[in-house]
Amino acid sequence: MELNEKVTLRQFNLLMILFIIGTSILLSPASLANYAGNDAWLSAILSVGIGMIIVIFFWMISRQFPGSNLVDVSEQVLGKWIGKAVSLMFVGFSLLSASTVLWVIGNFLVTQIMPATPMLFLHFLLMLAVVYGVLLGIEVICRTVEIFFPYIVTLLMIIFFFSIPSVQIDRIRPWLDSGFKPVLEGALFDVSVSMLPLIVLFMVYPKLVTDKNRALPKVLTSYLIAGTFIIAITFITTTVLGVKITANQAYPTYVVAKSLNIEGLIQRAEVVIAVSWILTIFFKLSLYFYASVTVLAQTLNLKTYRTITVPMGMLTIALSVIVYPSTTYANEWNETTWLWFALTFGIAYPLLLSLIAMLRGVKGRSHP
Amino acid sequence: MEVILLTTLLVWAGAGIRKLRKQGLWKDMIVYACLWATSTTIITLHRFNIPVPNPLDGIAYVYQPLSYLWKQWFS
Numbered sequence: 013m014e015l016n017e018k019v020t021l022r023q024f025n026l027l028m029i030l031f032i033i034g035t036s037i038l039l040s041p042a043s044l045a046n047y048a049g050n051d052a053w054l055s056a057i058l059s060v061g062i063g064m065i066i067v068i069f070f071w072m073i074s075r076q077f078p079g080s081n082l083v084d085v086s087e088q089v090l091g092k093w094i095g096k097a098v099s100l101m102f103v104g105f106s107l108l109s110a111s112t113v114l115w116v117i118g119n120f121l122v123t124q125i126m127p128a129t130p131m132l133f134l135h136f137l138l139m140l141a142v143v144y145g146v147l148l149g150i151e152v153i154c155r156t157v158e159i160f161f162p163y164i165v166t167l168l169m170i171i172f173f174f175s176i177p178s179v180q181i182d183r184i185r186p187w188l189d190s191g192f193k194p195v196l197e198g199a200l201f202d203v204s205v206s207m208l209p210l211i212v213l214f215m216v217y218p219k220l221v222t223d224k225n226r227a228l229p230k231v232l233t234s235y236l237i238a239g240t241f242i243i244a245i246t247f248i249t250t251t252v253l254g255v256k257i258t259a260n261q262a263y264p265t266y267v268v269a270k271s272l273n274i275e276g277l278i279q280r281a282e283v284v285i286a287v288s289w290i291l292t293i294f295f296k297l298s299l300y301f302y303a304s305v306t307v308l309a310q311t312l313n314l315k316t317y318r319t320i321t322v323p324m325g326m327l328t329i330a331l332s333v334i335v336y337p338s339t340t341y342a343n344e345w346n347e348t349t350w351l352w353f354a355l356t357f358g359i360a361y362p363l364l365l366s367l368i369a370m371l372r373g374v375k376g377r378s379h380p
Numbered sequence: 381m382e383v384i385l386l387t388t389l390l391v392w393a394g395a396g397i398r399k400l401r402k403q404g405l406w407k408d409m410i411v412y413a414c415l416w417a418t419s420t421t422i423i424t425l426h427r428f429n430i431p432v433p434n435p436l437d438g439i440a441y442v443y444q445p446l447s448y449l450w451k452q453w454f455s
Contacts, residue, residue: 323415
């Protein structure tokens with residue numbers, strides 16, 4: 013299967029920013045406040061620091077195998093059959109991640125905005141857009157990112173700026189009263205949610221990206237922009253709502269937007285957050301789904317990934333209704349298992365590929 | 381409603397299979413049919429409240445020792 017699409021580095025960077033802030037913008041403050049308490053914002057800063065090391069690690073891997081995507085690398089390094097088996101496991105990772113993200117957005121809409129609408133129907137509607145986007149190709153998704161990026165940033169900035177008058181620093185004092193351990197725990201969890209899934213971008217970079225000159229500083233800058241958003245929203249939610257309320261809310265950013273009141277002129281701005289979140293989630297979901305479809309098609313040597321896009325969309329919907337039976341199950345699974353699941357595919361998998369390639373003397377081949 | 385939805389999905393899947401068979405893409409057709417069969421089976425079982433094994437339970441079982449280690453380390 014040939015992927016003849018081309019993406020510019022600028023488009024790739026914008027896609028990366030939206031992928032990172034995708035679910036984090038609404039969910040990270042709660043988990044960080046739950047782990048680190050008053051130091052949630054410190055935890056967010058630490059997670060951005062750890063994330064920068066991971067970005068450099070991913071960049072080194074991409075330099076080791078220029079012109080190859082994850083499936084190419086797996087087959088070059090591990091051999092045809094083991095490489096295919098590992099690639100199929102990666103399909104499982106990206107497909108399950110797509111299903112969980114779909115459940116998260118469906119759950120948000122049902123619990124906060126449209127309580128009478130069946131969740132399955134919302135999943136169908138959301139996946140319809142994602143499947144259509146993937147059918148049109150990654151080029152089209154990236155161009156859509158370019159169009160929507162300014163709107164998403166503007167909407168988030170509105171919430172940030174109008175929340176500043178409600179900020180009370182006393183709500184997050186004293187700092188480091190429980191020591192450094194909870195800060196580290198929160199940071200590691202946040203890295204697993206926002207950073208480690210970036211491994212799916214290996215289906216786009218370096219193979220499909222055209223201009224790779226000075227890629228590292230540009231990618232690091234993009235990552236810092238995304239990280240700044242997460243740090244800012246964590247700081248704002250904990251200082252506006254307080255740590256306990258932030259930790260107890262499923263979607264604290266949404267609650268902050270709900271509580272906004274600027275002289276009675278600007279009120280009930282929560283839909284602003286909802287719209288920007290649905291947009292970022294769309295891109296995160298599209299990328300997970302694109303990765304699962306292209307990895308499966310390439311592994312099985314299908315003629316084009318487009319033939320299996322619609323049934324894979326159906327499978328994502330089917331899995332989304334069974335993966336999380338309840339919010340309690342989702343929280344528990346994320347706290348106990350997600351970190352290890354993400355570490356396996358986000359760190360152990362590329363690290364093993366790199367080490368085995370060095371030991372076997374395999375060098376990345378350029379693909380047309 | 382469910383019957384209409386299921387019939388629509390089956391007709392759509394059938395049309396896709398026919399198209400791929402005409403083009404002679406046998407491998408694509410098999411993968412396509414398997415994916416449709418799996419997804420419609422899961423959705424149908426779920427709609428009739430028949431329990432479907434959750435893949436996340438299996439993953440949680442695999443990572444259980446590491447989860448305990450994590451809990452002990454951060455407790």
